[in-house]
Amino acid sequence: MRQGEGGLRERKKLQTRAALTEAALRLALEKGPENVTVEEIAEAADVSVRTFFNYFPHKEYAILGRNPAHLEAALELIATAPAEQSPLTTMWLIVHDVLRDLLSEGSLTRRGELIMTSPSLLYHLMLSSIDDERQLSAAMTERIGDPLRARLIVTAAGTACRVAVELHKTTPDSVPGELVDQAFQLLAQGIDPDYQKGHS
Incomplete structure (x- = not known):
């Protein structure tokens, strides 16, 4: 790995996590936590559902910002x-x-x-x-x-x-x-x- 690639990868991970938690919180505030789906959160953050589960085990942890x-x-x-x-x-x-x-x-x-x-x-x-x-x-x-x-x-x-x-x-x-x-x-x-x- 070239120098700097590791730092870039970590920054992208942080950005993806932040996008997911912000989308989860915004949707939960709009619709109520029980009415939000993982698919909606992933779509709002512009990532796949598979990517969502790389960061959170379920939607509640995303809403909590864990x-x-x-x-x-x-x-x-x-x-x-x-x-x-x-x-x-x-x-x-x-x-x-x-x-x-x-x-x-x-x-x-x-x-x-x-x-x-x-x-x-x-x-x-x-x-x-x-x-x-x-x-x-x-x-x-x-x-x-x-x-x-x-x-x-x-x-x-x-x-x-x-x-x-x-x-x-x-x-x-x-x-x-x-x-x-x-x-x-x-x-x-x-x-x-x-x-x-x-x-x-």
């Missing part, structure tokens, strides 16, 4: 994090990378509102989130050697991001990144310092 590169990058960040970097800091970096990509697409609010109206999209989002958290927790466990702490950190980080995005939808003047920062600060400080085990 990008496996996010998970791959997150796993790489965990594996290569400096020894002195706290696990929660690593998760903060991961969340901000994903959030930046979502905001750059300009579809965060539209997609979020659509998901909340569709049981099917909510179900697939839950399944994909559980699988992501499982893989991230395994990687974090390998790094810090404490499976309970690793799983709590990963799950809490994901929850902090979801809560921040949901709050942003109800308060449009808020900044998603700042809400995430505030949520992580609460996690770092302890969300309930007065907690006492077994206290009634």
Whole structure:
């Protein structure tokens, strides 16, 4: 392969994925997620149905904008994090990378509102989130050697991001990144310092 061909191929893949997710979201907003077909999404993105399935296992993942590169990058960040970097800091970096990509697409609010109206999209989002958290927790466990702490950190980080995005939808003047920062600060400080085990 000539130098530069690999980069060109990757750019074309990114463009195709972006075209499919944009077409899927636009059609789902117009017709409702349940009424959109894979064939319609592929046609709108000017690709074949076979090409669609090279990127997504079903239409819900296209509408959700699922990008496996996010998970791959997150796993790489965990594996290569400096020894002195706290696990929660690593998760903060991961969340901000994903959030930046979502905001750059300009579809965060539209997609979020659509998901909340569709049981099917909510179900697939839950399944994909559980699988992501499982893989991230395994990687974090390998790094810090404490499976309970690793799983709590990963799950809490994901929850902090979801809560921040949901709050942003109800308060449009808020900044998603700042809400995430505030949520992580609460996690770092302890969300309930007065907690006492077994206290009634």
